[in-house]
Amino acid sequence: MKPYEASAVRDISGYVHWMYVFDEHESRIYRTQRGTQRIADIELDGNNLLDLDDLSDRIKSAIEKLMIENY
Numbered sequence: 187m188k189p190y191e192a193s194a195v196r197d198i199s200g201y202v203h204w205m206y207v208f209d210e211h212e213s214r215i216y217r218t219q220r221g222t223q224r225i226a227d228i229e230l231d232g233n234n235l236l237d238l239d240d241l242s243d244r245i246k247s248a249i250e251k252l253m254i255e256n257y
Contacts, residue, residue, distance in 0.1 A: 190205040
């Protein structure tokens with residue numbers, strides 16, 4: 187998985203791009219293939235300390251959700 191790249195959306199090779207954005211504005215996992223982009227939001231409470239085990243579970247769930255969706 188790599189940081190979000192807008193150019194990956196234009197890739198028509200069929201390669202699946204897994205990307206992420208974690209900043210003060212959004213927390214998302216992206217799955218992009220053949221110009222189609224699927225997004226899973228990760229809910230974070232920015233005012234509290236993060237439980238890393240819980241965060242890991244949320245990220246895994248987001249990835250699983252994106253893998254199940256039909257492309």
